[in-house]
Amino acid sequence: MRYLTEFHDPRLAATLLDTIAATATRRWTLMEVCGGQTHAIIRNGLDQLLADQVEFIHGPGCPVCVTPLEMIDRALTIAARPEVMLCSFGDMLRVPGSTTDLFTVRAHGGDVRVVYSPLDAVRLAEAHPDRQVVFFAVGFETTAPAAAMAAVTARRRGLTNFTMLVSHVLVPPAMRAVLASPDNRVEAFLAAGHVCTVMGTAQYEPIVAEHRVPIVVTGFEPLDLLDGVRHAITELEAGRTTLVNAYPRAVRPEGNPSARAMLEEVFTVCDRPWRGIGMIPASGWRLSPAWSQLDAELRFDIADLTVAESADCHSGEVLQGRLRPPQCPSFGTTCTPRRPLGATMVSAEGACAAYFQHRRLSAVGGGR
């Protein structure tokens, strides 16, 4: 058990920092894909400790942030129906849709519930047979297995009042989209370790080969992130493009086979618009035809909504690494976690929220 806390050991961190400093002959541009890693980097000040060796570009790996506006609006429309109980992860409640958010819908009498697991939504459907229970399924490959099992459980228990509004997204197509952008500056990726616990590592081999970019599967503790950086810089300095697994204690090459099998059974890959980024081909999962009875978009007639993003919010640029949150004119002034203009300020994994929580004081007060 002690080995877990050792991944915070400051002495070993110093060793890794020294090794990185001794290896790097120039400053390299790395993208950490996952919003959880963004928060860990900012919270621990790793970007400042590595200021001479690494420029971190924060990736689009915040599931709440990239859930498309029209999906939020669909959730809002469904949640406002009198027969519906809409269940979602807590983070989604304050994400602004084009006119309102789920929190406000709830304040006006909508039945909106926060669940920790999609199975909780299935349980609510069992306990309330007179209600239409809808689970708003968002998230990456880490959360999708939970939603898939909720579908399977609902069917197994013969529930007819349970549906899902599915807006899952996939990480590798987003990494390809970043690399394909004409102003891409990413020289290596720290890949999201927990996505790999499910999907394994093989899906990154073609990206490494096609784009000649090192990808390092990286964990979430401070030492994991430093080790991910160490591997990335070693590869870059040697001119190698390799896929490295720097998180072997949690990630097996094959991922989690039973979760992958279940995902394949319940979901089909689809094109998906990403909030702030735009359409990314084959970057999402929707329910496959065999599961369409569970599709909330079919059960509830949702008119195709045309939606527009707030002009004051630059979260699209933030999500693509073109703008750092403090550079947004609304940051910390008209946009705060209490009154967010964009999803990146709401989510526990959003880059704007990371800077607001961990950097605002030093930015405003000039440090201690």
Next chain:
Amino acid sequence: MCLGIPGRITEIWDDRGTRMALVDFGGATRTACLAYLPDASIGEYTIVHAGFALTVVDEAAAHRTLATFRELGLLAEELGPDPLPATPLQSTPLPAEEGGR
């Protein structure tokens, strides 16, 4: 929903055909579904997302990684002591401590 930290499996039971577990995250406990980890057992550490255990943390692999870090430290010492002072990672909590005493 994605901030998965490892927790220790302390109990396992069957809920209508689904394996469930109690997982202890350093004092806070949560229920997790073991449907995707059929071989997980009590005492093992697991990473949980949205109520589902997704992987068992391999303790031996963790020790190998830490051993690599220590070797890097020895290597650095052999190449000559580093004049750099302790890293701010270490000193971050200090101002608060000083203020509190």
